[in-house]
Amino acid sequence: MTLTFSYAARSDVGLLRNVNQDSGYAGPHLLVLADGMGGPAGGDVASSLAIAHLAPLDGDSHGGDMLALIREAVAQAHTELRERAQTDPELAGLGTTLIAALRSGKRLALAHIGDSRAYLVRDGVVSRLTVDHTYVQHLVDLGQLTEEEAESHSHRSVILRVLGDHDFGVELDESLRELSAGDRFLLCSDGVSSYVSAETIAQTLIEITDPGECADKLVDYALRAGGPDNITAVVADVVELDDLPDGAAPSTVPQVVGAAADHWKQPTRSSDSPAARAAALTPPKPEDLAAQAERSADEEEAELDRRTRSRRRRWAWALSLTAVLLLLAGAGWAGYRWTQTQYYVAPSGDYVAIYQGIPQSIGPVKLGQPYRTTNILVDDLPDFAQDRLANSITPGDGSLEGAEGIVESLREQVPTPTPTPSPSGTASPVPGATPDPSSSTAPSPTTPGDATRPTDPSATS
Known part of the structure; x- marks a missing residue:
C-alpha cells in the first residue's frame, strides 16, 4: 500500500x-x-x-x-x-x-x-x-x-x-x-x-x-x-x-x-x-507543467491583483518608516501622539508597570515610558510570566483598559502572603512592599511625554 x-x-x-x-x-x-x-x-x-x-x-x-x-x-x-x-x-x-x-x-x-x-x-x-x-x-x-x-x-x-x-x-x-x-x-x-x-x-x-x-x-x-x-x-x-x-x-x-x-x-x-x-x-511532472500553462484568465487576473497588493504593502511600509523619521525630526507630532494612546505591560525596576507608548526604540529614543507602577514584584511571578514580561506584554487593542486587565491577570498568579498580626491587631505590611499607585490614596499619575502574530508576540498570531 x-x-x-x-x-x-x-x-x-x-x-x-x-x-x-x-x-x-x-x-x-x-x-x-x-x-x-x-x-x-x-x-x-x-x-x-x-x-x-x-x-x-x-x-x-x-x-x-x-x-x-x-x-x-x-x-x-x-x-x-x-x-x-x-x-x-x-x-x-x-x-x-x-x-x-x-x-x-x-x-x-x-x-x-x-x-x-x-x-x-x-x-x-x-x-x-x-x-x-x-x-x-x-x-x-x-x-x-x-x-x-x-x-x-x-x-x-x-x-x-x-x-x-x-x-x-x-x-x-x-x-x-x-x-x-x-x-x-x-x-x-x-x-x-x-x-x-x-x-x-x-x-x-x-x-x-x-x-x-x-x-x-x-x-x-x-x-x-x-x-x-x-x-x-x-x-x-x-x-x-x-x-x-x-x-x-x-x-x-x-x-x-x-x-x-x-x-x-x-x-x-x-x-x-x-x-x-x-x-x-522536486521538479514538477510534465502534466503538472501543462496544467500550469493552461491557467484560466481568472487565475491570471488574481495573480496580477496579488502583485498589485504586494506593491501597495511595500509602499505602505516605506510611508510608515518616513513617518517615524519625521517624528524624530519634530515634524511627526501626530504620529507621536498616536503612540501615546497605546499601552503595554513590562518591568520597571523590581515591579510590574504599565507603560504608555509602544515597546520600541529608535536609536536612543524610547517610544514607551512608565505610566503607572504596581506593587506586584516581578520575582513573585511564575517563571513563564516573568519570561513573557521581559519582552513586554501588549494588549490586542493597545488600550489602557487592556493593559490593566493584563496586570490583574498577573496579580492572580502571585501567591497571597499570610498576614502577620501587629500588636494593635491589624496586619503588618509586607516588608519591602510599596503602595499600589492604583489605590485611592495614591497620587494621580503624571502622563509622560505588530506588535501588536505583532504586533508584539503577546498579541494575535
Whole structure:
C-alpha cells in the first residue's frame, strides 16, 4: 500500500489587516503553517522565513529521524530570525507560530509551537492534535479556567512560546503517528480557529470531500465572522495510490500561500540558503507543467491583483518608516501622539508597570515610558510570566483598559502572603512592599511625554 497526500493551501489577508503575516505550505511530503508577528515590517518576514527553512524537507521520503530533521530546520530558522532582529531595528520583536507535518511512507512527524492548530479526521471523528501555548491555556491546565471560558477570554492571544521571539532555545511539542488511508489533516492559523466554531470546523472537514473546496469554505466562514485577522488553512488527505481512478494522480507541485508566496524563493543568507534550496524542490511532472500553462484568465487576473497588493504593502511600509523619521525630526507630532494612546505591560525596576507608548526604540529614543507602577514584584511571578514580561506584554487593542486587565491577570498568579498580626491587631505590611499607585490614596499619575502574530508576540498570531 502506497500512501500520499492530496492537498490544498488557502490564505486571505482578512477584512481589517493591510498585510498578510500568515504563510502556508502544502506539498507531497510536507505541510507547514506559520502565523507571523512583529508589526508590518516583521511578521510576514518571520513566517515566510520559517517556510523557507522547512521547504527543502519536501523531497523524497525520509527514512531517518523525521523529528530530528524538523528540529534542525526550526533551529536554523530561529537563529536567523534572532540575527535579523538584532541587525535590523525594524524587525525587533519579530516571531512566528509554527506547525510542521513531515510524511514518510505510513508515518507522520508533527512539531508545533504557538497557538496555530492542527486537527485530524479519522473514521468520521475530528480530534485536535495540538495544545495552544497561550496564557489562558496555562490557566485551563491549572484548573482556573474552563475550555469555554478560555475561548472568549480577553487575553486568549497572549502567547507564551513562539519561534524567534527570544534568545533561548526552541521548545517544540513533538509527536509521531501512523497514517491510514482516509485520514484528513487541517493546519490553520488562529484567524480560523478563533472565529469559526469548533463544531463548524468539524462539520466542514467531514462534509466537504475536496481539500481545496474544504479550505476555501473555512476561509469563507472566517470572513463571514468579520475576518479581523489573517486567515490561513492547509488541508491534506491521505490517499492510497492504488485506489485512485485510472490515470489520476495527486499533484506533486507545492502550494505556497500568504506572505511566503512573495518571500519563500528569495535568498536568506546566500544562494545556498534554505530559501534558495526550497526553490529547487522536486521538479514538477510534465502534466503538472501543462496544467500550469493552461491557467484560466481568472487565475491570471488574481495573480496580477496579488502583485498589485504586494506593491501597495511595500509602499505602505516605506510611508510608515518616513513617518517615524519625521517624528524624530519634530515634524511627526501626530504620529507621536498616536503612540501615546497605546499601552503595554513590562518591568520597571523590581515591579510590574504599565507603560504608555509602544515597546520600541529608535536609536536612543524610547517610544514607551512608565505610566503607572504596581506593587506586584516581578520575582513573585511564575517563571513563564516573568519570561513573557521581559519582552513586554501588549494588549490586542493597545488600550489602557487592556493593559490593566493584563496586570490583574498577573496579580492572580502571585501567591497571597499570610498576614502577620501587629500588636494593635491589624496586619503588618509586607516588608519591602510599596503602595499600589492604583489605590485611592495614591497620587494621580503624571502622563509622560505588530506588535501588536505583532504586533508584539503577546498579541494575535
